[in-house]
Amino acid sequence: MKFLCNYGKLLFTDLYEITMSAVYFYEFKDTWGIFELWVRNLPEKRGYLVFCGLEFAVNYLLNLHFTEEEIEFLKKHPSLSHIGDQFFEYLSGLKFTGNLYAMPEGTVFFENEPVLRIEAPIVEAQIVETALLNFITYNTSVATKASRIKYASQIDGKERKIVEFGARRASDFLSSIYAARASYIAGFDGTSNMLAGKIFKIPTFGTMAHSFVLSFKSEIEAFKKYIKYFPQTAILLIDTYDTIQGAKKVKMAGKDIKAVRIDSGDVISISKEVREILDRDGMEKTGIFVSGDLDEYKIYQFIKNSAPIDGFGVGTKLVTSDDAPYLGSVYKLVELRKGNERKKVAKFSKGKVTYPGAKQILRFEENGKFNHDLVISEDEDVKGGERLLIKIIENGNLVYNLPDLENIRNYVSKQILKLPESVKDIYNPSKYEVKFSERLEKLLALARKEAI
Amino acid sequence: MKFLCNYGKLLFTDLYEITMSAVYFYEFKDTWGIFELWVRNLPEKRGYLVFCGLEFAVNYLLNLHFTEEEIEFLKKHPSLSHIGDQFFEYLSGLKFTGNLYAMPEGTVFFENEPVLRIEAPIVEAQIVETALLNFITYNTSVATKASRIKYASQIDGKERKIVEFGARRASDFLSSIYAARASYIAGFDGTSNMLAGKIFKIPTFGTMAHSFVLSFKSEIEAFKKYIKYFPQTAILLIDTYDTIQGAKKVKMAGKDIKAVRIDSGDVISISKEVREILDRDGMEKTGIFVSGDLDEYKIYQFIKNSAPIDGFGVGTKLVTSDDAPYLGSVYKLVELRKGNERKKVAKFSKGKVTYPGAKQILRFEENGKFNHDLVISEDEDVKGGERLLIKIIENGNLVYNLPDLENIRNYVSKQILKLPESVKDIYNPSKYEVKFSERLEKLLALARKEAI
Numbered sequence: 001m002k003f004l005c006n007y008g009k010l011l012f013t014d015l016y017e018i019t020m021s022a023v024y025f026y027e028f029k030d031t032w033g034i035f036e037l038w039v040r041n042l043p044e045k046r047g048y049l050v051f052c053g054l055e056f057a058v059n060y061l062l063n064l065h066f067t068e069e070e071i072e073f074l075k076k077h078p079s080l081s082h083i084g085d086q087f088f089e090y091l092s093g094l095k096f097t098g099n100l101y102a103m104p105e106g107t108v109f110f111e112n113e114p115v116l117r118i119e120a121p122i123v124e125a126q127i128v129e130t131a132l133l134n135f136i137t138y139n140t141s142v143a144t145k146a147s148r149i150k151y152a153s154q155i156d157g158k159e160r161k162i163v164e165f166g167a168r169r170a171s172d173f174l175s176s177i178y179a180a181r182a183s184y185i186a187g188f189d190g191t192s193n194m195l196a197g198k199i200f201k202i203p204t205f206g207t208m209a210h211s212f213v214l215s216f217k218s219e220i221e222a223f224k225k226y227i228k229y230f231p232q233t234a235i236l237l238i239d240t241y242d243t244i245q246g247a248k249k250v251k252m253a254g255k256d257i258k259a260v261r262i263d264s265g266d267v268i269s270i271s272k273e274v275r276e277i278l279d280r281d282g283m284e285k286t287g288i289f290v291s292g293d294l295d296e297y298k299i300y301q302f303i304k305n306s307a308p309i310d311g312f313g314v315g316t317k318l319v320t321s322d323d324a325p326y327l328g329s330v331y332k333l334v335e336l337r338k339g340n341e342r343k344k345v346a347k348f349s350k351g352k353v354t355y356p357g358a359k360q361i362l363r364f365e366e367n368g369k370f371n372h373d374l375v376i377s378e379d380e381d382v383k384g385g386e387r388l389l390i391k392i393i394e395n396g397n398l399v400y401n402l403p404d405l406e407n408i409r410n411y412v413s414k415q416i417l418k419l420p421e422s423v424k425d426i427y428n429p430s431k432y433e434v435k436f437s438e439r440l441e442k443l444l445a446l447a448r449k450e451a452i
Numbered sequence: 453m454k455f456l457c458n459y460g461k462l463l464f465t466d467l468y469e470i471t472m473s474a475v476y477f478y479e480f481k482d483t484w485g486i487f488e489l490w491v492r493n494l495p496e497k498r499g500y501l502v503f504c505g506l507e508f509a510v511n512y513l514l515n516l517h518f519t520e521e522e523i524e525f526l527k528k529h530p531s532l533s534h535i536g537d538q539f540f541e542y543l544s545g546l547k548f549t550g551n552l553y554a555m556p557e558g559t560v561f562f563e564n565e566p567v568l569r570i571e572a573p574i575v576e577a578q579i580v581e582t583a584l585l586n587f588i589t590y591n592t593s594v595a596t597k598a599s600r601i602k603y604a605s606q607i608d609g610k611e612r613k614i615v616e617f618g619a620r621r622a623s624d625f626l627s628s629i630y631a632a633r634a635s636y637i638a639g640f641d642g643t644s645n646m647l648a649g650k651i652f653k654i655p656t657f658g659t660m661a662h663s664f665v666l667s668f669k670s671e672i673e674a675f676k677k678y679i680k681y682f683p684q685t686a687i688l689l690i691d692t693y694d695t696i697q698g699a700k701k702v703k704m705a706g707k708d709i710k711a712v713r714i715d716s717g718d719v720i721s722i723s724k725e726v727r728e729i730l731d732r733d734g735m736e737k738t739g740i741f742v743s744g745d746l747d748e749y750k751i752y753q754f755i756k757n758s759a760p761i762d763g764f765g766v767g768t769k770l771v772t773s774d775d776a777p778y779l780g781s782v783y784k785l786v787e788l789r790k791g792n793e794r795k796k797v798a799k800f801s802k803g804k805v806t807y808p809g810a811k812q813i814l815r816f817e818e819n820g821k822f823n824h825d826l827v828i829s830e831d832e833d834v835k836g837g838e839r840l841l842i843k844i845i846e847n848g849n850l851v852y853n854l855p856d857l858e859n860i861r862n863y864v865s866k867q868i869l870k871l872p873e874s875v876k877d878i879y880n881p882s883k884y885e886v887k888f889s890e891r892l893e894k895l896l897a898l899a900r901k902e903a904i
Contacts, residue, residue: 012625014617015658023681028667035663067537073650079685081660126663130620138623165466166587169778171627173464178624192466198525206467206531211487211578211785214797215480229475233531240799264804325777326768333663335454339703345666347692352716385727 007028010094011070013130014077021123022083023091023340032098033122034358035334035368036114037132039140043324045428048419050147050412051115052182053139054105054392055402057132061393064096064128096124100393103361105250106143106185106408107388108415110434113361113375115140117389122336129331139182145296145321146183147416148426155303161311163205164191165291166319179319185408187416192313200405207235208314219246223253226258235259235289238274247274251281259287259310267292268307271304280436287311295323296426334358346447355440356447361388370418372433380439463522467531473575474535477542485574486787486810488566489584491592495762495776499881500871502864503567503601504634505591506557506844509584512574513845516548516580548576552845555813558595558637558860559840560867562886565813565827567592568655569841574788581783589781590627591634597748597773598635599868600878601766604748607755613763615657617743618771632772637860639868644765652857659687659713659741660764672700675705689709689743690726699726703733705871711739711762719744720759727760739763747774748878786810798899807892808899813840822870824885832891860895 024031030142034294066074071092074080098120109115118125153160163184170176173195175440180196190203197204208226216222219241222440227234236253238246238260250257260278262270271288278286290302291313294302302309316322332354336343358378362385364371376382392400422430476483491501518526523544526532550572561567567588570577598616605612616635622628625647632648642655649656660678665818668674671693679686688705690698690712702709712730714722723740730738742754743765754761768774784806788795796808810830816823828834844852855863874882 009647011650012619012628012645012647013647014619015646015656016644016660017658018646019658019682019685020660020664020678023664023677024667025679026681031666031667033663050834070650071645077649077656079656079682083681089752122667126661129661129663131625133620134622134624134628137621166581167464167466169781169782170586170590171590171623172586172630173583174626175623178465192468193464194467194470194525195464197467197529198463198522201522204467204529204531206469206471208468208472209578209581210799211581212472212475214785214799215476215483215485215574215788225475226471229478229535230471230531233471242800320772320777322777325772325774329621331620333666336667347662347666348694 009070010064010066010091010127011073012134013127017127017129018074019079022080022087024126025087025120028122030338031122032119033125033333033339035118035125035129036334036359037116037136037329037331038112038114040111040328040330040352042111042329045323045426045429046144046447047423047425048108048110048144048432049139049327050138050143051103051105051107051109051136052143052185053135053178054102055118056135056139057102057116058392058398058402060135061096061100061128061129062398064094064104064124066091066094068092079376088447094124094127095396096120096128096393097396098124098393099391099395101389102392103388104390104411105403106412106415108370108419109388110373110432113373113434114359114389116422117358119337119358133317133329133331137327139178140329141321141324141327142179143180143186143412144318145324146186146188147412148296149185149299149318151416151424152300152303152426153312155300155390160309160413161289163186163311163313164188164193164318165219165313165315167193167315169316170319171405175319177186181405184405185412187409187413194293194300201321202405208237210237210240213237213240219250220249221451223249226255227257231256233258235261237261237263239264243270244273247277250278250286251283255283257283257286259289261289261291261313263290264293266300267309268305271302271307271309289313292313293317300426344447345442346444348448354445355436356443357440359389359440362386368418369420372435374435374437375440377439380437382437461522462516462518462543462579463525464586465579469579469581470526471531473579474532474539476574476578477539480574482790483574484571484789485577485785486789487570487577487581487780487783488786488811489588489783490564490566491783492563492780492804494563495779497775497878497881498596499875499877500560500562500596500884501592501779502595502638503555503557503559503561503592504556504586504595504637505590505630506568508587508591509568510552510850510854511846512583512587513548513552513580514848514850516546516576517587518543518546520544521567546576547578548572548577548580548845549848550806550845551843551847553841554844555840556793556842556863557855558864560822560864560871561840562884565825565886566811566841569810569866571789585781585783586890589779590594591630592781593773593776593779594631594634594771595638595864596641598778599864600748601751601770602639603868603876604752604755604878607752607765612761613741614640615763615765616640616645616770617765617767619645619767621768622771627771633857635770636857637864639861639865654857660689660793662689662692665689665692672701672704675701679706679709683708685710687713687717689713691716695722696725696729699729702730702738703735707735709735709738711741712742713741713744713765715744719761720754720757723754723759723761723805739767743767745769752878796899797893798896800900805896807888808895809892811841811892814838815840817870820870821872822884824887826887826889827892828889829891829895834889
């Protein structure tokens with residue numbers, strides 16, 4: 001994972017993580033902090049989320065360090081220069097020596113469910129906050145959006161090809177490969193992004209651009225030249241001048257064209273007309289591929305209106321998750337440990353209450369479908385249900401086999417089948433039931449009483 | 453700029469850029485393509501955009517190359533393996549040998565105005581599409597959002613401190629430093645992001661987290677310990693348990709506290725109450741800093757309602773530009789050149805019309821304010837107005853001094869002053885007038901007639 005050039009570099013953090021760490025270092029030497037990461041409220045249009053980005057978080061923790069250059073920067077920082085060499089020396093040797101518990105990557109989850117827990121000396125646990133939230137939030141946003149798009153694309157029970165096309169509108173090259181990976185996990189067939197193809201071994205696909213068609217004397221010449229070089233894989237873009245006229249030229253370019261692409265206009269009526277033209281011209285096997293600001297809502301409407309579409313290229317609205325551009329992800333201290341002492345903590349800021357103590361999540365099924373989840377104290381003895389949080393890193397060492405993308409993809413697909421249909425509704429998802437154990441409710445009441 | 457580890461690496465592109473390039477390579481050896489990059493329609497809530505990301509695009513073009521590993525990947529790619537060694541050899545030595553014209557970074561611009569133009573051998577001009585759109589789109593989104601936030605923060609004529617807090621919710625570490633840089637350019641005072649601070653020399657600021665307060669036996673102890681180590685810079689977070697009670701404890705922590713932070717609740721009424729408490733306790737100089745899902749709309753309301761706030765930390769909604777999470781940026785072929793021949797091209801896809809030929813933009817002022825822009829053919833002779841597109845790269849060489857961040861920041865600030873107030877309205881911006889020259893309209897009509 002060398003390509004992620006900032007891997008493990010601790011300077012990717014907020015200043016306050018370092019100032020707080022300084023205080024912890026001098027005041028709290030043997031205290032461990034237990035932090036959990038969860039999403040507070042699901043966006044209105046999200047009935048579930050797909051946990052994504054764990055592999056990056058794990059690699060980050062395993063490689064955690066400050067470079068010498070970073071330490072020099074800290075020493076000269078106006079807020080830190082007075083803080084004492086002992087602290088900088090400590091930071092120079094800092095590694096992650098704690099534990100990570102997490103849901104397996106690809107797990108479907110809901111609001112207020114911790115997806116990961118860090119148990120570590122408090123400086124280590126605090127200083128990774130910024131990066132952990134960063135890895136999980138965006139990847140989860142995109143995997144979730146992609147899962148909804150995948151769901152909409154087969155709403156009539158028919159499988160259609162979906163390719164991720166968002167590299168140009170992602171916020172940078174790294175986001176673009178995150179997005180390709182997250183959408184592949186969620187069921188996409190591939191990406192147009194070559195870098196993602198190389199790094200994650202995701203299949204890559206492509207068509208042609210309007211600029212290509214414009215470069216030739218005529219549309220038909222552009223088609224013919226492309227086919228000359230790419231006879232097997234050519235997908236001809238037919239809407240540069242006039243989509244219907246474009247469709248009529250396809251037969252002149254060759255009989256075995258893989259597909260045509262439509263990128264504009266009233267897709268439902270145009271795709272039907274194009275299908276008729278292709279069929280009339282004896283090209284029943286030539287597919288229709290559609291792109292252009294697509295999302296789950298448009299795709300759903302295409303299919304409900306029987307548009308004869310065989311595949312979709314989805315970019316901008318996927319990689320920006322435009323109808324829910326962020327998640328209210330948080331990383332909060334829930335417990336302090338020192339020797340045998342354990343102090344479970346909670347905060348009560350308005351609308352931002354947290355339950356105290358390390359937790360576990362039990363998922364209960366009924367008739368092969370997910371029925372409800374129960375969040376319990378980690379050490380609580382409750383029978384039944386599947387335990388979602390498993391140990392990934394123990395005392396700084398990886399104790400878990402990170403699954404490959406194909407495995408994660410299958411895992412996601414199986415879970416989506418188990419999700420109640422109403423929770424998957426793209427327009428108005430119903431709320432999946434997440435209960436908190438009586439013990440947790442009591443702990444919260446207790447913490448509230450003790451708060452000073 | 454080594455930190456941007458993918459700098460210049462050409463594999464960050466879409467497959468179709470490479471397949472099209474193969475056809476160009478074999479068919480179009482001496483043809484140059486002229487491409488322009490612009491934003492089609494401004495999002496509803498955007499009266500203007502701030503051009504950002506040019507420095508990254510320039511460095512990308514100057515360092516453009518395929519690595520050996522990348523070439524090996526291409527050679528084995530199922531869509532490309534048959535395409536011939538000549539092409540791969542050409543790609544191995546590929547550099548950018550063309551010209552780049554662009555608006556200076558930080559220029560305010562409007563819909564359908566080309567912000568940059570590439571003139572290069574057509575393969576070079578085509579293959580950079582994905583990366584150029586990627587660099588410009590996100591950076592411009594964030595700079596624009598930040599500019600609106602800055603504007604709202606001083607709507608009563610009083611300057612307030614604004615710090616970028618979005619690292620955790622940005623889509624990855626690179627986006628996070630892009631966002632810190634873009635918002636600094638747009639007038640922010642700094643960032644919490646240490647990596648951005650180091651790389652771009654942006655001032656970094658921080659406060660403390662709820663976890664810090666929770667780590668101590670009492671809120672007051674947390675305050676005292678923090679001040680012990682950071683007496684000059686401490687900003688005490690007072691809403692962990694109860695904001696009003698928290699405010700009352702500040703005087704016990706010390707008299708010269710820089711500021712308190714409020715991160716939740718009804719900020720308008722709470723900030724007034726907190727101000728009263730601080731003043732009553734003789735802490736008139738202690739500022740009030742507010743954070744928590746802020747954006748230009750909330751900040752505007754705070755100030756309109758006379759909330760006594762001295763500074764803002766703005767994160768999530770800035771780095772995701774949540775009310776306009778993407779821009780309709782496009783990169784389109786407008787002209788082909790071969791020897792002395794010039795062919796101006798245009799596409800007519802529904803709702804996606806482009807004007808043919810290389811262009812220039814003239815900005816006209818009246819009474820010290822921007823009055824309107826006129827888009828003309830590059831070679832058109834029109835008097836007056838400021839020419840916005842300047843030469844940055846000529847035959848692959850940098851011929852322009854990239855300004856430093858402070859200069860860009862000043863440039864943005866001066867332009868924002870010149871923008872009509874109605875265009876800056878954050879709720880309902882009026883449309884700035886952008887005209888297209890008669891010559892361009894004629895060229896478009898002509899191209900439409902000739903389209904086959």
